[in-house]
Each structure stands twice: as C-alpha cells, then as structure tokens.
Amino acid sequence: MAPNDTPTALWPAPHASGAVDATVHVPGSKSVTNRALVLAALASEPGWLRRPLRSRDTLLMAGALRAMGVGIEETVSSASGAGASGEAWRVIPAGLHGPATVDVGNAGTVMRFLPPVATLADGPVRFDGDPRSYERPLHGVIDALRALGARIDDEGRGALPLTVHGGGALDGGTVEIDASSSSQFVSALLLSGPRFNQGVEVRHVGATLPSMPHIRMTVDMLRAAGAQVDAPESGGEPHVWRVTPGALLGRDLTIEPDLSNAQPFLAAALVTGGKVVIPDWPRHTTQPGDRLREIFTEMGGSCELTDYGLVFTGSGSVHGIDADLSEVGELTPGIAAVAALADSPSTLRGVAHLRLHETDRLAALTKEINALGGDVTETADGLHIRPRPLHGGVFHTYDDHRMATAGAVIGLVVEGVRIENVATTAKTLPDFPDLWTGMLGA
Structure with missing residues (x-):
C-alpha cells in the first residue's frame, strides 16, 4: 500500500x-443524509431534507439520483436553528429511467445503495468511480440482486465498474447474503425493498456482521417513511430482515x-x-x-x-x-x-x-x-x-x-x-x- x-x-x-x-x-450526518435521499427518491410524494450534509459523498448521491430522473431542488430554508445551515433540499420523485451514468466516487453508500434503485429504472444505469472503488467489495449486493431477478453486467468482477439493466421493476423476495465485509449490503436491499413487487427478505449467513447501528438506522428511517419492517431487534429472527412492499411517504426531515x-x-x-x-x-x-x-x-x-x-x-x-x-x-x-x-x-x-x-x-x-x-x-x-x-x-x-x-x-x-x-x-x-x-x- x-x-x-x-x-x-x-x-x-x-x-x-x-x-x-x-x-x-x-x-449534518452523511449516513442519514444519503439514506434520506434514497428514501425520498423512492417515495410516492415530494419531501424535504433540512440541514443536509453538503459534501462529496452526498453530492455524488444527489447527482446520481438526478441522473436517473429524480428532481432535487436546493433552496434556503427559514426553518433552521441558530447557527445551523438554513439549506434544504426538496426531493421530487419521478419515474426512474436510463440510460444514465453514476459516478460513485469512493462513497460506499452510493456504490451499494443505488444498484438496487437502478433495478427499478427503465433502462441501463452504469456505475463507475475512483480507482479505489474498484477494490471495495460489492459482490454481496450484485449477487443478491441477481438472485432477486436483476440483470447486472460486471464481467464477473463482483465489483465496479458495472451496469444494471433496469426493467422498471424487480420481483424481490427472499435472498441470502454474506454481509461480513459491509453492513451496507443489508441496508442497500432494505432501502429499496418496499418498491420490489414482493418486498424483500434478507438473510445474513456470514460469520460476523459489523456496524449493526447502521442497519438499525436504516430500519428506523424506513419505518418513519411508512414501511413495514420486521427486524431482529424488534422480536424477529436473528440476522433476518423483512420489508413489506408498499408506498413510501414523503417526509419533512431535519438531518442530525x-x-x-x-x-x-x-x-x-x-x-x-x-x-x-x-x-x-x-x-x-x-x-x-x-x-x-x-x-x-x-x-x-x-x-x-x-x-x-x-x-x-x-x-x-x-x-x-x-x-x-x-x-x-x-x-x-x-x-x-x-x-x-x-x-x-x-x-x-x-x-x-x-x-x-x-x-x-x-x-x-x-x-x-x-x-x-x-x-x-x-x-x-x-x-x-x-x-x-x-x-x-x-x-x-x-x-x-x-x-x-x-x-x-x-x-x-x-x-x-x-x-x-x-x-x-x-x-x-x-x-x-x-x-x-x-x-x-x-
């Protein structure tokens, strides 16, 4: 190195x-901002993100969603606390479409959360990024999406660059993954799960699962957006998460x-x-x-x-x-x-x-x-x-x-x-x- x-x-x-x-x-929190952007993009009505983090990772996420047809309007809000940024983003969902090209930079949330979103687009979406992004594990998301019915061209790498050939919808269902290398594999599938025809049931089968708080963050934000989620911490099976298909609500969310x-x-x-x-x-x-x-x-x-x-x-x-x-x-x-x-x-x-x-x-x-x-x-x-x-x-x-x-x-x-x-x-x-x-x- x-x-x-x-x-x-x-x-x-x-x-x-x-x-x-x-x-x-x-x-504002990068983890909350990027999850909120995905959920708002998949919602059935417009929403607001107040005090979002404006950084490379979040701007890459916003740019990627715009490339797939989502409207994201940046404005100045008066609903900000003393000393806090008054910036707000209004997210206007639209029919996701390709062809589109997504630059993930070296952002794990972008490279992992958006391929499931791209399966819902009508047309191909190509993902590329920084040289280091090619070395970061993505196989958990790629293999899981294929098992759920998606068509992905990664030339067998299990990593970037890749193209998701969106068909406008995804069947979804039950899938086993090994998320030992990144909890983002689980979060990625859960975030888009409400829009899959059968929802999604994610079963982690690996030896370890790091960064559980980030999965709990995903579950909490899904529920706040109206999704029905069964999770281990709420009495479900260990290392099993179920998301029921259904509409997501547009929210007015202030980012921590x-x-x-x-x-x-x-x-x-x-x-x-x-x-x-x-x-x-x-x-x-x-x-x-x-x-x-x-x-x-x-x-x-x-x-x-x-x-x-x-x-x-x-x-x-x-x-x-x-x-x-x-x-x-x-x-x-x-x-x-x-x-x-x-x-x-x-x-x-x-x-x-x-x-x-x-x-x-x-x-x-x-x-x-x-x-x-x-x-x-x-x-x-x-x-x-x-x-x-x-x-x-x-x-x-x-x-x-x-x-x-x-x-x-x-x-x-x-x-x-x-x-x-x-x-x-x-x-x-x-x-x-x-x-x-x-x-x-x-």
Whole structure:
C-alpha cells in the first residue's frame, strides 16, 4: 500500500498552545443524509431534507439520483436553528429511467445503495468511480440482486465498474447474503425493498456482521417513511430482515449533526484537557458516533448532554482502552490517534473489516503513527497501541477522510505534523481545516 503520489500541498496541522475551549457546529450526518435521499427518491410524494450534509459523498448521491430522473431542488430554508445551515433540499420523485451514468466516487453508500434503485429504472444505469472503488467489495449486493431477478453486467468482477439493466421493476423476495465485509449490503436491499413487487427478505449467513447501528438506522428511517419492517431487534429472527412492499411517504426531515464527524473535536478536548460543545447533539439516535460519549469518557473525559447539546470536557489525562469496536468501526482512526497519546496501552478489537474501507485503515494507521515514533501493531482483527513519545513528520491520508482527521488530532499535541491531502476531508466534512483552526481561535 502506497500513499497517494499525487503532488499535494502538505497542511501543517495546528498545534494547540493550551486547553481547547470552543463550540463547534458539526454539519449534518452523511449516513442519514444519503439514506434520506434514497428514501425520498423512492417515495410516492415530494419531501424535504433540512440541514443536509453538503459534501462529496452526498453530492455524488444527489447527482446520481438526478441522473436517473429524480428532481432535487436546493433552496434556503427559514426553518433552521441558530447557527445551523438554513439549506434544504426538496426531493421530487419521478419515474426512474436510463440510460444514465453514476459516478460513485469512493462513497460506499452510493456504490451499494443505488444498484438496487437502478433495478427499478427503465433502462441501463452504469456505475463507475475512483480507482479505489474498484477494490471495495460489492459482490454481496450484485449477487443478491441477481438472485432477486436483476440483470447486472460486471464481467464477473463482483465489483465496479458495472451496469444494471433496469426493467422498471424487480420481483424481490427472499435472498441470502454474506454481509461480513459491509453492513451496507443489508441496508442497500432494505432501502429499496418496499418498491420490489414482493418486498424483500434478507438473510445474513456470514460469520460476523459489523456496524449493526447502521442497519438499525436504516430500519428506523424506513419505518418513519411508512414501511413495514420486521427486524431482529424488534422480536424477529436473528440476522433476518423483512420489508413489506408498499408506498413510501414523503417526509419533512431535519438531518442530525454527524456524530462521527464530531469525533476529532471531542478528541481535541480530551487530548488538550479542554472543553468542546457540540450543539444539537440528539438525545436519542441510531448514529454509531453516539458511542463516543462512552468511549471518550473511559479514556479520561466527561460529558454532559444538555438542551443545547453535548458538553465534553477533558481531564488533562488520557487513558488507554480495551474496546470492541465492531459496531462502530468508523470511529477507529480517531480512537487510535487518541490512544497513541495516552498514558497506557490500548487494544482495539473487532474491526478486521476496516481493511476494506476507503483504504486499509489498519495498515494505514499502523504505518503513519509508527512513522511519527509510535508503537502500533496490527492484530488479526484490530490494533494494539503502546504509547511512545511522538515527533513531527508527514502523516499520509491515502485519500481517506478519517485518516486526515486522525492526523490532525495528533498534531494538536505533537509539533511539526503535516497532513498530506487534508482536502480529502471534503468527502464527509467540508471545510474541516477552517472548522479546526476556528476551534483553536485562529
């Protein structure tokens, strides 16, 4: 694995001169925004998405749906809270059609959620993306859709690029899949399931199933849109989900802040012994990032959830952790960065699937933290991190937004850290450099 060789300016990660004390307005959730876009596109009536995340991944999703005939109008809404974006998107469902071409970039939600949608289009829809997207697993969605009656041309790759030959409808029914490499395989089928003639019954047959909170998010959002869903957590069979065919409602939905994207800012309070406030942190949510309250408290901080938002305070000490992160794998890079600055070792477990994310995150974290003087070793399913004094140097991102923010956290405490391609944060967290320097009062 080699870092991105494209000539890119190195970003000097800001060094904190003291304890951070800031209020940070985190943009909307990528996971919620992209699920909401799909459900709104498949609804029987127009809907609104208020305070959507406007990032590369969500703009790719919106662009793909537009290519298939969905109307998405961007406007400014007056129904926004203080300090929040007033942007709103009105989604107007239409008859899905091809021919169309979809650029997935390197967005897992786009490459996995939209092939099922494309089976409902009248005509061919071609999917292509960044070179890394060719390496990310897609076989679970491709094989499942074929079993449900779809015609897909991928030349036997089980990956991008591919063409879905939509017939305007899909029979649906029961299908077995192995979603061990990505819970998005399950979510992809469930989201379009109400529009399949027979609905869909998804049976996971793999050994493990990572990121269950994201599947619970999908189920909750389907139900809120009027779908009937039987799921394991509501008394159904283990690892079996059933979606009944039926119309989806157009909703007026305000998108929650992206709690996973709040991670570097909470980490800043933890590693500097400071305080960060995240407005509008929801009291009840299916976002995996909510687990940060528990994890970062165990690592030395404290938090209070108020009517205004989450107040997180560092104690001045950072402790190691032994944690199973199988349900919250996307938090691993930020946790590893904090663990590298702790006063005791950490073991992060249950995240072997991260080798198949935007990059091989386990190998990347090991290489980059060790290049700064750290002592990180890969395990079969995670990382073991023994804190050592770190020094400055280049922190490569591998076109991975969470690698960039992890490097920025280390840079708060370690002088001379330079982030290669910090612009990759635009994938899910636009304007991260400005938010980061603003947090430091710059």
